[in-house]
Amino acid sequence: MALAGSEPAALPQYTPTTPAGRRVLDAASRLFYDRGINSVGMDLLAEEAGVTKKTIYDRFGSKEILVAAYLYRRDRYWREWLTGRLDPDAPAGERILATYDALDEWLHHENPRGCAMVNATVEITDPDHPGRAVVRSQKQWMRELYADMAREAGLDEPDAAGGTLLILGEGATTAFSSAGVEEAARLARDTAARLYGL
Template identity: 55%
Template sequence: MGTTEGPRRITMTPAARRVLEAAGRLFYERGIHAVGVDLIAAEAGVTKKTLYDRFGAKEQLVVEYLADRDERWRAFLAERLDPARPARERILAVFDASHAWSVRHGSKGCSMVNAHAEIDDPSHPAHPIIVGQKRWMLGLFTELAQEAGAGRLAGTLMLLHEGALVAHGLKIFADPIGHAREQARALLAQVS
């Protein structure tokens, strides 16, 4: 995630978990800056004091939200990347997983991209999570593309994937993730 240690994380109590679930839903639906701790506390059924006792500050809550989202995405993706399948199929499975995730977890596009639109200061404690998640995705595409004998396509595959996530959130045209998947398939077919 950009540093060897990564951002500080907290231990989740049941109350902290409720706060995180409420914050995650609200941050994704409305935006990080648009959501205040009063609303998060009310949605979670806790006092503001409990929220601050558990998280210390809204910044830490943002860290936990993004780290949790990233961890859940990586686990979700890992379940769909069967190492026994050929690398080209696993590349396309990344797009399939993104489509399934977006159906299940949100219609507003990528939470990391959305967060970066609000948090572009590298000194913010959540910034390494945002950038780290995208570096991890590029590393995944690089590894898979190299296994598929198409290493030079790694960056292009990443751009197709990320562009599809943004277009999905903007709802400019139907099924951008499926369209990106087909473009990735066509590119891979051109590499012998």
């Protein structure tokens, strides 16, 4: 299902095995998303996780890797959450529309600051940062997911349709989180439906 090109290199550090390591990643996920990656220092993170800085560096090695682990885990969760909301027995057209229903729920419950991957590309300027590969892979996966569904639904030019459906999703997310358009995901859904007669 998931193509090679949309799989980031999953370093062992990305999925901590010790209790303290998991607590660090839990706290990091919350803090990085809510306050921004660059606004969260390692001292604060250690305090919030109930852990010493030494432990963080023993488990993850650097903030860069911890950030990548945070993005990797969020990406996994998003893929699981989204696909879990797409009925595999439903027609492809319905599954396409369901992605926007899922997005609407995602944004209104717990994710008002939009897409963590997009936010990370804004905060991370270094092109060699390990987090960039995670972001790239999620966006590629989303585009391929849409293109596959478009193909299955028998749409003309399914690759272009995949790009358009991705744009609608990204646009709804940004319009919601940056422009305050509460109904953005619903608008995107209606647009996709009208556009392709779904």
